[in-house]
Amino acid sequence: KHLDAQSVADLVAHIRSWQATPPTFAAVQTSLESYSTEQNREYGEALFAGNCSACHGSEGKGGIGVRLNSPNIIPVVSDEFLYRTITHGRSATAMPAWPQLSADQVAGLITYLRSWQPEATPVLEKAPPLGNYDLGKVYFSMACMQCHGEEGEGGVGPRLTNADFVNTVSDDVLYHWIAHGRTDTAMQGFLTEEQ
DSSP, rough: OOOHHHHHHHHHHHHTTSSSSOHHHHHHHHHHHHHHHHHHHHHHHHHHHHTTHHHHHHSOOOOOOOOOSSTTTTTSSHHHHHHHHHHHHTTSOOOOTTTSSSSHHHHHHHHHHHTTTSSSSSOOOOOOOOOHHHHHHHHHHHHHHHOOTTOOOSSSSSSSSOHHHHTEEEEHHHHHHHHBTTTTOBBOOOOSSSS
């Protein structure tokens, strides 16, 4: 109470200096290329066991967190999607941000997650141009709202209005999940291509 406004602002700046800054995606890409796949995988497996398995299961089969070891997740998302999810988390969910991880650690996790990919990975079709918003809203209310909520706020299915998700997932991945569903979940691919 004895400090003036500038002094308080200086203290805030000092405290903020302790906030972890995640590595850049370019640094993670360099780490992915710098070490052998086996080195990265072993490192990532140890990190996953210590930090991720409590929520995602010992082999990524799910639990509190989403099942990651699925033919419909790891094979269809980009390394950048995984990077952003690991380093920035998913706000308003149980998935925390891990900005304190080094580029090598994030690269190790990505490599370990990729080790779950089947040898024959699915072909990710190019999503058609964005369709009619009003028709999409009707289809959403008929087929998606029951699980994902009236405004995508979540329910039985995950929250779709999560900015961290919407800002990282590509149209091609969304198209793939809607068209083909997600294995071992209630998310089934049942809409026609037109819808």
